[in-house]
């Protein structure tokens with residue numbers, strides 16, 4: 166049913182362009198959690214409640230917005246994994262056993278999960294740094310739905326969620342950062358500890374933060390009560406700007422102190438991607454980290470960040486299978502992945 | 516791994532400081548880290564804090580029942596998840612204290628929602644009626660339903 170899923174592979178809203186500082190900020194994301202008053206929350210929800218909620222929300226959402234609805238019980242395991250790899254759903258969502266589904270807007274930038282841990286999880290993303298834009302997209306949908314259904318809301322605690330850690334705004338904002346400079350200068354831990362001190366959570370995006378995993382780090386807010394949505398977004402944005410500044414300085418240090426070594430690493434990485442015949446996701450992540458750095462610093466003139474982002478996304482295990490439209494074993498995937506990357510980068514022996 | 520300082524308790528806090536000429540690495544237990552004033556480097560996340568607090572149980576927990584969904588406080592402490600929008604008030608001061616510790620705040624100051632007439636249920640019903648009318652080829656009836664939906668600001672009706 167998802168034969169033509171290439172629309173899923175767009176990371177962010179291409180028609181609008183990306184946010185700022187793309188060479189450091191891979192993406193900005195935000196989600197809000199909402200529950201419907203009078204309908205039992207997840208632990209007490211029966212199958213008929215789940216169906217009722219899906220029908221109610223679909224009827225509202227599908228009359229108000231243009232997009233696709235995917236019934237989680239009708240799509241394959243591979244398609245679920247692909248939605249996860251595209252950051253359109255959460256891990257808990259695809260592993261749940263209740264009737265559930267996700268509505269994805271035509272632009273592919275906002276998704277509405279129905280029957281996640283909360284009745285609704287509305288989430289948006291864009292490339293680069295632009296949380297205010299993501300927030301406006303998400304809250305436009307949140308407000309529109311809120312005109313048709315009554316959200317569970319409490320005088321003191323704000324929006325009620327299934328888990329006490331989301332209560333209040335129900336808002337989780339995050340930025341995915343590429344920090345090879347700070348990894349090189351050994352400052353990454355210090356900088357990220359500072360983020361934790363002001364109440365943010367930090368994690369390596371594909372495993373705990375190490376250079377081998379592509380120098381990618383995700384920062385998100387931890388608290389949802391006692392702080393206004395706009396303030397949270399401002400704090401996250403300010404913090405991100407601060408990290409961008411130190412990362413830029415670190416990159417300068419890196420490229421001044423060891424220019425030849427880094428150019429060597431960048432060009433070698435690109436050469437491997439252009440000619441490999443068998444390649445796994447970890448190696449892609451590692452090599453792309455260097456290529457991303459080279460593209461951002463203007464060392465690799467022919468490589469755009471769009472291409473880097475696309476390869477990062479399409480190379481993931483489920484996406485590569487959907488890209489070729491066939492179920493592939495691990496070994497076959499590594500071969501097909503190499504083939505796709507060579508083609509994408511105009512490498513040899515396509 | 517044992518704590519570098521006391522060599523007795525297991526080390527739970529790993530501390531790394533990169534200085535100009537050397538890197539200092541310490542593996543400490545919570546107590547010794549506190550003595551050195553380093554305990555703040557490992558802050559508990561709200562989820563870790565919640566899980567820790569939920570372990571404090573009392574004999575009365577099974578008797579405290581939510582009036583909205585019949586979830587007991589004992590059940591809540593097992594899963595850490597509310598069963599309905601009335602749970603927070605049903606569990607009263609326990610929840611007040613829990614939320615204050617987990618969220619480091621006890622009052623929402625953000626966006627609100629406007630209570631009032633919600634059209635969702637009505638749209639839902641009308642869409643059902645429209646589908647039926649179209650199936651039975653009652654086009655006049657269908658046109659009337661479409662008009663009603665348009666009154667709700669709904670344009671996108673196939």
Ligand SMILES: [Zn+2]
Nearest residue numbers: 518521544547
């Ligand atoms: Zn000790």
Ligand SMILES: [Zn+2]
Nearest residue numbers: 581584599602
């Ligand atoms: Zn309840």
